[in-house]
Amino acid sequence: MIKKIYLVGNPNVGKSVVFSRLTGVQVISSNYPGTTVELSRGYLSMAGERIEVVDLPGTYSLEPTSGAEEVAVSLLKEYPKDEIAVVNIIDSTNLERNLLLTLQLIEEGFPTIACLNMCDDAVHRGVHIDIKKLEDILHIPVIPTCAVTGVGIKLLIDRIKEVAPTPRVKFLHEERWKEIGLIIGQVQYLEHRHHSIREALEDASVRPLTGLMIAGGVIYVSFKIVRFIGEILINKIADPIFINLYQPVLERLTFNWQETGFWFHLLIGDLINGKIDFRQSLGVLTTAPYIEFGMVLPYVISFYFMLSLLEDIGYLPRLAILLDNVLHRLGLHGYAIIPILLGFGCNVPGILSTRVLESKRERFIASTIISIGVPCVPLQAMIFGLLGQFGGFYVGGVYLVLFLLILVLGSILNRTLKGYSPEFLLEIPPYRFPPMHMLGQKLYFRIRGFLIEAIPVVLIGVAAINILIYFNLFNIVSGIFAPVVHGLFGLPQEAIVALIIGFLRKDVAVGMLIPLGLSAKQLFIAATLLAISFPCVATFIVMWKELGLKDLIKSTLMMIAVSLIVGATLNFAILR
Amino acid sequence: MKKISLAQIRGNRKGKVIEILGGINLQSKLMNMGVYKGKEVTKLSHIGLQGPVVIKVGRSILALGHGIAAKVILEQE
Numbered sequence: 060m061i062k063k064i065y066l067v068g069n070p071n072v073g074k075s076v077v078f079s080r081l082t083g084v085q086v087i088s089s090n091y092p093g094t095t096v097e098l099s100r101g102y103l104s105m106a107g108e109r110i111e112v113v114d115l116p117g118t119y120s121l122e123p124t125s126g127a128e129e130v131a132v133s134l135l136k137e138y139p140k141d142e143i144a145v146v147n148i149i150d151s152t153n154l155e156r157n158l159l160l161t162l163q164l165i166e167e168g169f170p171t172i173a174c175l176n177m178c179d180d181a182v183h184r185g186v187h188i189d190i191k192k193l194e195d196i197l198h199i200p201v202i203p204t205c206a207v208t209g210v211g212i213k214l215l216i217d218r219i220k221e222v223a224p225t226p227r228v229k230f231l232h233e234e235r236w237k238e239i240g241l242i243i244g245q246v247q248y249l250e251h252r253h254h255s256i257r258e259a260l261e262d263a264s265v266r267p268l269t270g271l272m273i274a275g276g277v278i279y280v281s282f283k284i285v286r287f288i289g290e291i292l293i294n295k296i297a298d299p300i301f302i303n304l305y306q307p308v309l310e311r312l313t314f315n316w317q318e319t320g321f322w323f324h325l326l327i328g329d330l331i332n333g334k335i336d337f338r339q340s341l342g343v344l345t346t347a348p349y350i351e352f353g354m355v356l357p358y359v360i361s362f363y364f365m366l367s368l369l370e371d372i373g374y375l376p377r378l379a380i381l382l383d384n385v386l387h388r389l390g391l392h393g394y395a396i397i398p399i400l401l402g403f404g405c406n407v408p409g410i411l412s413t414r415v416l417e418s419k420r421e422r423f424i425a426s427t428i429i430s431i432g433v434p435c436v437p438l439q440a441m442i443f444g445l446l447g448q449f450g451g452f453y454v455g456g457v458y459l460v461l462f463l464l465i466l467v468l469g470s471i472l473n474r475t476l477k478g479y480s481p482e483f484l485l486e487i488p489p490y491r492f493p494p495m496h497m498l499g500q501k502l503y504f505r506i507r508g509f510l511i512e513a514i515p516v517v518l519i520g521v522a523a524i525n526i527l528i529y530f531n532l533f534n535i536v537s538g539i540f541a542p543v544v545h546g547l548f549g550l551p552q553e554a555i556v557a558l559i560i561g562f563l564r565k566d567v568a569v570g571m572l573i574p575l576g577l578s579a580k581q582l583f584i585a586a587t588l589l590a591i592s593f594p595c596v597a598t599f600i601v602m603w604k605e606l607g608l609k610d611l612i613k614s615t616l617m618m619i620a621v622s623l624i625v626g627a628t629l630n631f632a633i634l635r
Numbered sequence: 636m637k638k639i640s641l642a643q644i645r646g647n648r649k650g651k652v653i654e655i656l657g658g659i660n661l662q663s664k665l666m667n668m669g670v671y672k673g674k675e676v677t678k679l680s681h682i683g684l685q686g687p688v689v690i691k692v693g694r695s696i697l698a699l700g701h702g703i704a705a706k707v708i709l710e711q712e
Contacts, residue, residue, distance in 0.1 A: 236674075262679065392700060484698070
């Protein structure tokens with residue numbers, strides 16, 4: 060009787076895609092090893108019964124050599140072997156490497172079914188596998204599938220119940236590889252192919268000269284595309300909806316309200332020249348939705364579109380190779396670029412994915428760098444929206460300061476922390492071109508996640524601010540911090556409110572700066588400080604969970620010190 | 636026949652692994668990814684002087700940090 064189904068396989072063979080197909084539970088999948096850092100669980104209905112399906116982190120072998128692999132292996136041993144079924148997912152384009160784990164699973168007596176995934180890609184690459192012969196040799200069911208299109212999944216489900224332990228002699232690793240060589244010789248036939256354009260590109264992107272040129276091009280073009288899509292969504296969709304549709308309705312509804320009353324203040328905010336100004340009014344029904352839907356959401360969409368595309372194509376590990384040298388000086392290795400890039404979307408998944416790094420030291424450095432030096436999309440969107448009017452110089456300035464900060468901070472941490480930075484060892488996936496519906500699903504999943512998290516916080520946050528302002532409670536707080544904010548950073552006292560709100564949400568915090576009418580210099584300093592200072596509360600909690608209290612405090616103290624130094628330096632030394 | 640490490644061998648050259656220096660953990664990590672004694676590997680490229688090395692083993696492309704590459708000793712024809 061099968062009670063649990065485990066999805067086991069090498070990193071980056073498409074386990075998460077198979078998982079989504081089996082359970083209907085959407086999880087993020089990408090074309091690089093280590094996308095799944097948390098266990099996903101879901102249910103599959105089989106013969107009227109609900110069976111739990113667990114998507115395990117990728118592992119090359121049952122003898123674990125890293126934390127993620129240990130998790131996978133120990134979970135496999137949680138239940139008696141006759142109560143589980145192991146679905147071993149195999150990358151058909153690289154059968155040889157995948158078979159090591161398959162043989163181990165069979166040898167250990169796990170009831171196993173093999174799923175030869177990405178079979179369409181294998182055909183494209185001229186790899187032909189004799190399924191029948193492989194079944195005969197391994198004595199387990201072997202199903203060819205293509206999880207992204209759903210081919211073979213039904214057959215896989217039908218045959219899961221056939222699994223049974225198959226007796227097999229245990230081997231040493233080296234003998235196992237020899238045996239795999241023999242099996243490959245019998246079941247795999249490679250069509251002779253000329254180098255395709257795809258392979259030429261795969262090759263060029265890992266060579267120093269062409270690789271750097273491609274990286275430069277990819278980063279530049281990505282940035283342009285994010286800007287382009289973001290601007291279009293704002294100017295052609297969001298703004299017209301807010302100004303032509305929403306504003307008249309809102310004005311009609313509140314026509315009779317007392318402009319000085321509490322509710323008007325809370326929901327609509329202040330009128331600017333007798334009219335609602337979505338950027339400045341600061342009401343729960345005006346500025347709050349405008350910040351999220353009119354300024355931030357367009358960029359969230361365009362950023363995640365581009366990131367998801369790069370992820371699925373498989374470009375990111377190649378970027379990791381090229382940046383390995385630089386990141387080594389920060390005590391990290393090339394693969395740390397993945398958490399950092401995710402951090403540019405939102406710091407929370409960025410810090411979660413630092414789990415792909417092996418040592419605690421690396422995770423500490425990476426998390427600290429992300430929370431201090433990497434601005435999330437909502438913050439960036441607001442910086443563009445606000446500082447952009449003073450010219451690209453200021454926007455570029457914020458990025459330059461943050462970039463230098465990452466370099467300096469990383470080098471200092473690398474030199475002062477005990478330990479060393481480990482070397483990386485990484486499999487580079489081939490380029491793949493995902494079907495658009497996969498990209499669409501992932502984008503939808505991420506945007507929904509953003510909205511669910513952001514909207515309640517923004518609404519409650521703006522409401523709380525308005526209540527505090529209405530009853531003049533902020534003056535007490537701002538009085539205490541005035542010497543620092545005014546004296547050191549050159550910002551008006553009212554900016555304190557924004558800096559404090561930054562702990563809740565960065566985008567709202569920048570929004571709070573709009574009505575203050577700051578100069579370009581002041582805005583520049585405030586925006587930079589918001590990027591550096593307190594990570595928002597969600598990031599804070601994740602860091603606590605991932606690093607522990609002690610390291611969180613260390614990281615926080617560093618953040619405070621850095622904020623003070625950078626704020627004061629920008630105010631006194633650089634900008635006159 | 637000459638012995639040479641993966642860090643030293645020139646790009647686009649092949650060699651057979653004859654020894655992996657370093658601890659058992661590194662050896663088994665490489666073993667699990669298909670790099671073991673007797674296996675033929677091709678070096679594709681080397682990023683910068685102290686940068687990572689990219690190799691082809693079977694149908695996989697692997698990137699190894701410079702320090703690891705220096706520990707993989709090949710026999711070059």
